[in-house]
Amino acid sequence: MKIKFWGVRGSIPTPGPTTVRYGGNTTCIEVRLDDDTLIILDAGTGIFPLAQSLLSDFPLSCHILNTHTHWDHIQGLPFFIPLFVADNNVHIYGAADPISQKGIDEILGTQLQYRFFPIRKVELKANIHYHSLTESHRIKIADATITPIMMNHPVINFGYRIDCYGKSIFFTGDHEPSYNIYDANDEEYSEYQSIMDDKQQHLIDTIQGVDVMIADCSYTPEEYPSKRGWGHGTYDSSIELAQQANVGKLYCTHHEPTRSDQALEDVFSQAMQRHPRQPQSPEYFLAQEGLEVSW
Amino acid sequence: MNQKISQDFFQMVEKMPPFPKSAHRIMELAADINCNPKDLVQVIEHDPIVTMKLLKLVNSAFFSLAHEITSIRHALVYLGLNTVKNLALSIATIQSIPHKNLEHFNTHQFLLHALTTASIAQRIAPRFDPDLDTGDAFIAGLLHDFGKMVFAQFAPLEFSQAIELSIEKKQSLHLSEQAVMGMNHAEMGALLAEKWELPHQLIQCIRYHHQDSQAPLHCAVVVANQISKQLKFGNACNPVIDAFTPHIEGILGMNLSDFIESLDDLSTEASKAKKFIDI
Known part of the structure; x- marks a missing residue:
């Protein structure tokens, strides 16, 4: 299995001199199964340079797994060149x-409206297949589950x-x-906590033992309180989850858009100091545009 | 009545709007980016229609969640605040026919009965099983008479006749409904809950709330229902108050009036509910 990060930034692309090393494109991860089947996790702006790398493979077949339809995870989709051929x-x-x-089939139609994009959905030449997923149903892509x-x-x-x-990956x-x-001190507190604990256990059980986990680590614990409810995790929350699920390697991604390369390394290093590796701990890394991992 | 329960009928029921006050409050909360999740849960939990529709949606094949969702708090944990907020908003903004107030059926009084039954069921649930989820008891109490709302809305003439028959004969409303319409509100509510794929124990509770059962959740709702009627918290048009079954009396060790005596501050349940309705 092989992964390559094409976009690691959260919320909005951040080109510029302070983000050259880790990259400014929004979320896109290329996953190659051992038989070379192409799975793409999210279609942020990173999918555009990925598309450039695929031109010599046409006609191709690929599978885009969309985590959710917020802009930074779909923004590159109208520029995914294989759609036009x-x-x-x-x-x-x-x-x-x-x-x-x-269903998920409205994703392109919504993006490619006349007023917002010069090409309409009907003009796309590729064979496009939509699959709306539900939580309790696993699907097969080639030999992958x-x-x-x-x-x-x-x-x-x-x-x-x-x-x-026998290889595995999890992306949050x-x-x-x-x-x-x-x-x-509210009487509802303990009941709510127990529902949360059940859900968390379900998550830990689902992730259990994956070789690689790629997780939303937008904030530091100091930044988090003012961002609570925005839907993003911290380095510490992802490290904790990776430990609980006995993950092999954790790649921290969805880098906060105002964070420079240096600031990113600083906050990551501080997180490492808070969570020194034990023999059984996962290995921790910062996701970086262009980084490839094979195993 | 049985013939009425067609696809068209279920679709009509889906268009039932929430109570105006909760709809207004949900819209207010949804317009506030910093809305307190506790407030949102509270307003949804106090409206039987929003609650039932939300449970219906989150338990539907559309989501196919790995776990059955049994309460609004449960839905919040699984779907997140923003999704629940927007679901509630989509229910709250349904523009449809207003609720019907019949001569004997006042929606305000009905809501008061549903809410007090809910909060009393929640409070006494541990007496029947210390491990019972009190949130589930609240919802079961809130929704036990949902079928009456459906009758009031969609079969107002027959429902009025049934209420009058009950008053005249001093017989339980579900028997009069059965005589007039060939169907009673417990069965009506259960059919909807079944069609909407609500949690099994909730369906059972709605269907059998006028019958004897050993299930702790069911007992909590049955007892709460009698207490609410006995203390005249609101009015759901049933003039008959049932005595405890031997099973329930065995568990509680006393009869209805002694049990009411033993519970402190029951009137606060009514005033809390009234306060909420009058927001």
Whole structure:
């Protein structure tokens, strides 16, 4: 299995001299199964340079797993060149929207409206296949098993576990650990806590033992209180989850958009000091645009 | 009545609007970026229609969640604040026919009965099983008479006849409904809950709340229902108050009036509910 990070930034692209090393593109991760099947996790602006790398493979078949439909995870989709070329097969997977009651098939139609984009959906030449997913249903892509799980974000967000040939990866998408909405002295506190604990256990069980986890680490613990409810995690919350789930390697991503390369390394190093590695701990890394990991 | 329960009928019920005050409050909360999640949960939990519709949606095949969602707090943990807020908003903004107040059926009084039954059921639930989820008891109490709202809305003439028959004969309303319409509110509410794929124990509670059962959740709702009627907290048009069954009397070790005596501050349940309705 191989992964390559094409976009690691959260919320909005951040080109410029202070983000050259870690990169300014929004979320996009290329996953290659051992038989070279291409799975793409999210279609942030990082999918554009990924698309450039695929031109010699046409006609191709690929599978885009969308964690959720916020802009920074779909912004590159209209620029995904394989969509424009006949005989390519592009499969798009994601959650349906409970508010509009529409499936993932409206994603491109919404983006490619005449007023907002020069090309309309009907003009795309590739064969596009949509797959609306639900939490309790695993799907197969080639020989891989994909397990979607509901995370916590201001819109439905699936984390995806991918298992293939004994290797595994989990991507959170955007995720903020749930917090108890009640105060400790409210009578509802303990009941709410127990529902939260059940959900957290379900998450830990789903992730259990993956080789690689890629997780939303937007904030430091100092920054978090003023961002509570925005739907993002901290270095510490992701490290804790990785430890509980006995993950092999944790890649911290969704870098906060105002964070420079230097600031990013500083906050990561502070997180490492707070969580010194024990023999059984996962290995911790910062996700970086262009970084490839194979195992 | 049985013939009425067609696809069209279920669709009509789906268009039932929430109570105006909760709709207004949900819209207010949804417009506040810093809205307190506790307030949102509270307002949803105090409206049987919003509660039922939200449970319906989150338990539907559309979500196919790995876990059955049994309460609004449960939904909040699984779906997140913003999704629940927007779901509630989509329910709150349904523009539909207003609720019908019939001569004998006042929606305000009905809501007061539902809310007090809910809060009393929540309070006494541990007497029947210390491990019972009190949030589930609240919801079961809130929704036990949902079928009456449906009758009032969609079969007002027959429902009025049934209420009059009950008053005249001093017989339980569900028996009069059965005589007039061939269907009673417990069955009506349960059919909807079933159609909407609500949690199984909730369906059972709605369906059998006029019958004997050993299930702790069911007992809590049955007892709370009698207490609410006995103390005239609101009015859900049933003139008959049932005595405790031997099973319930065995567990509580006393009869209805002694049990009411033993509970402190029951009137606060009514004033809390009234306060909420009058926001």
